[in-house]
Amino acid sequence: xxxxxxxxxxxxxxxxxxxxxxxxxxxxxxxxxxxxxxxxxxxxxxxxxxxxxxxxxxxxxxxxxxxxxxxxxxxxxxxxxxxxxxxxxxxxxxxxxxxxxxxxxxxxxxxxxxxxxxxxxxxxxxxxxxxxxxxxxxxxxxxxxxxxxxxxxxxxxxxxxxxxxxxxxxxxxxxxxxxxxxxxxxxxxxxxxxxxxxxxxxxxxxxxxxxxxxxxxxxxxxxxxxxxxxxxxxxxxxxxxxxxxxxxxxxxxxxxxxxxxxxxxxxxxxxxxxxxxxxxxxxxxxxxxxxxxxxxxxxxxxxxxxxxxxxxxxxxxxxxxxxxxxxxxxxxxxxxxxxxxxxxxxxxxxxxxxxxxxxxxxxxxxxxxxxxxxxxxxxxxxxxxxxxxxxxxxxxxxxxxxxxxxxxxxxxxxxxxxxxxxxxxxxxxxxxxxxxxxxxxxxxxxxxxxxxxxxxxxxxxxxxxxxxxxxxxxxxxxxxxxxxxxxxxxxxxxxxxxxxxxxxxxxxxxxxxxxxxxxxxxxxxxxxxxxxxxxxxxxxxxxxxxxxxxxxx
Numbered sequence: 001x002x003x004x005x006x007x008x009x010x011x012x013x014x015x016x017x018x019x020x021x022x023x024x025x026x027x028x029x030x031x032x033x034x035x036x037x038x039x040x041x042x043x044x045x046x047x048x049x050x051x052x053x054x055x056x057x058x059x060x061x062x063x064x065x066x067x068x069x070x071x072x073x074x075x076x077x078x079x080x081x082x083x084x085x086x087x088x089x090x091x092x093x094x095x096x097x098x099x100x101x102x103x104x105x106x107x108x109x110x111x112x113x114x115x116x117x118x119x120x121x122x123x124x125x126x127x128x129x130x131x132x133x134x135x136x137x138x139x140x141x142x143x144x145x146x147x148x149x150x151x152x153x154x155x156x157x158x159x160x161x162x163x164x165x166x167x168x169x170x171x172x173x174x175x176x177x178x179x180x181x182x183x184x185x186x187x188x189x190x191x192x193x194x195x196x197x198x199x200x201x202x203x204x205x206x207x208x209x210x211x212x213x214x215x216x217x218x219x220x221x222x223x224x225x226x227x228x229x230x231x232x233x234x235x236x237x238x239x240x241x242x243x244x245x246x247x248x249x250x251x252x253x254x255x256x257x258x259x260x261x262x263x264x265x266x267x268x269x270x271x272x273x274x275x276x277x278x279x280x281x282x283x284x285x286x287x288x289x290x291x292x293x294x295x296x297x298x299x300x301x302x303x304x305x306x307x308x309x310x311x312x313x314x315x316x317x318x319x320x321x322x323x324x325x326x327x328x329x330x331x332x333x334x335x336x337x338x339x340x341x342x343x344x345x346x347x348x349x350x351x352x353x354x355x356x357x358x359x360x361x362x363x364x365x366x367x368x369x370x371x372x373x374x375x376x377x378x379x380x381x382x383x384x385x386x387x388x389x390x391x392x393x394x395x396x397x398x399x400x401x402x403x404x405x406x407x408x409x410x411x412x413x414x415x416x417x418x419x420x421x422x423x424x425x426x427x428x429x430x431x432x433x434x435x436x437x438x439x440x441x442x443x444x445x446x447x448x449x450x451x452x453x454x455x456x457x458x459x460x461x462x463x464x465x466x467x468x469x470x471x472x473x474x475x476x477x478x479x480x481x482x483x484x485x486x487x488x489x490x491x492x493x494x495x496x497x498x499x500x501x502x503x504x505x506x507x508x509x510x511x512x513x514x515x516x517x518x519x520x521x522x523x524x525x526x527x528x529x530x531x532x533x534x535x536x537x538x539x540x541x542x543x544x545x546x547x548x549x550x551x552x553x
């Protein structure tokens with residue numbers, strides 16, 4: 001039997017952004033329902049977070065020096081408003097976490113363990129030995145009166161007169177659909193992924209939020225800046241070691257390392273890629289510039305990290321944090337669709353720009369944007385009447401959710417997902433891009449979208465969920481390929497083999513995806529003129545890091 005639930009603010013997701021959005025909206029006087037495909041507090045990437053970025057002048061941090069460094073590392077494509085806003089609000093959100101019961105690692109002398117360089121922001125690490133902080137967030141959400149609905153996949157938004165008025169959900173263990181009718185809705189569904197193997201497991205991240213939003217008419221941030229996290233042999237228990245006869249390690253330096261700075265000794269391969277001979281030079285952010293992928297491309301694989309084989313593709317389908325998701329229409333986390341907000345990795349606010357710039361910034365950004373979205377949604381809901389949803393819209397949504405289950409033949413969702421992953425996984429498609437390869441893959445993906453996706457069938461409720469995940473991932477793959485083709489330059493985590501140089505004249509912009517009469521259209525969004533680097537600086541001063549294909553100043 002179908003169930004209907006109503007609230008002022010509907011929060012979709014179960015990570016840190018969703019928890020902050022739900023708590024802040026409830027504390028602002030709104031009635032809040034929080035619904036998640038998994039289990040709030042254990043969903044998405046938040047449980048695997050390591051650190052939280054803090055800017056605090058009393059710790060000696062300098063805002064303008066911090067911004068200048070982040071801007072350079074981001075290759076100037078970060079939205080400086082959001083970068084600055086997240087830094088300025090980070091201390092208050094850190095205090096929230098402390099008040100809610102989260103703890104952070106200490107030094108042997110009892111002082112707070114802080115990773116800090118000079119006057120730049122500091123990262124503090126969650127003390128997971130004191131209890132999973134996701135449990136603490138869940139406890140806080142419940143304590144303020146938020147109603148949690150676990151194990152329900154939101155499949156589609158409900159829309160009336162151009163406004164998002166809620167969503168329809170599918171429980172994980174039955175087909176008794178649940179409709180959620182709300183005055184405002186916040187998507188905190190997280191990043192996109194194609195069910196990659198490796199650690200951390202990202203099986204829940206299947207592009208649901210951005211796919212639903214796109215179908216409803218929302219604008220999506222371009223998806224050309226890929227996530228280059230990697231896995232190691234044996235993960236999540238990386239105990240595999242090198243064996244006799246394995247080739248010597250091929251590793252890369254931390255960004256910016258150079259001979260004479262105390263870093264590893266460097267050499268350049270035939271592609272001009274900087275390679276290090278010292279295994280311990282590897283850091284979690286070394287893949288930002290895709291140098292390991294170029295080493296493989298040059299025939300120098302396999303890659304080892306601290307003596308253990310490493311593998312690309314652990315983040316298949318994901319973008320650089322905050323470099324995809326709903327395009328923000330304002331500074332309060334609204335999308336262009338009335339009634340729909342987004343926060344965390346579901347909000348494409350380009351906090352990081354074209355490359356990672358700070359450790360701990362993802363969780364910091366989720367907490368900050370979750371707070372902003374929750375408070376703004378609660379304020380918008382004040383004084384509004386609960387929306388009326390027509391039977392026409394409800395029937396449309398029900399048909400969409402149940403259609404694969406009613407189909408008796410067609411294509412299985414597991415087979416479809418495997419095809420998608422095999423098409424998108426090769427490093428020469430996903431990381432090292434070229435027009436002919438991208439276009440060839442786009443032809444296959446659009447075939448999946450036009451011929452396979454409409455004919456996916458489900459034998460049971462579990463396959464029904466997989467069917468919708470497959471559809472969402474296929475749509476996202478089209479977005480990613482078109483984004484990669486659209487940006488005809490190389491910058492940060494986006495590399496075009498046929499356009500190996502940066503092109504500030506034509507591509508000092510973000511890209512945006514929208515549905516125009518059934519066609520996927522991309523357009524440029526010029527950045528504010530003040531975001532441009534100082535014209536008096538040399539090229540090497542503007543862009544201090546080695547990058548494949550760069551021209552020397």
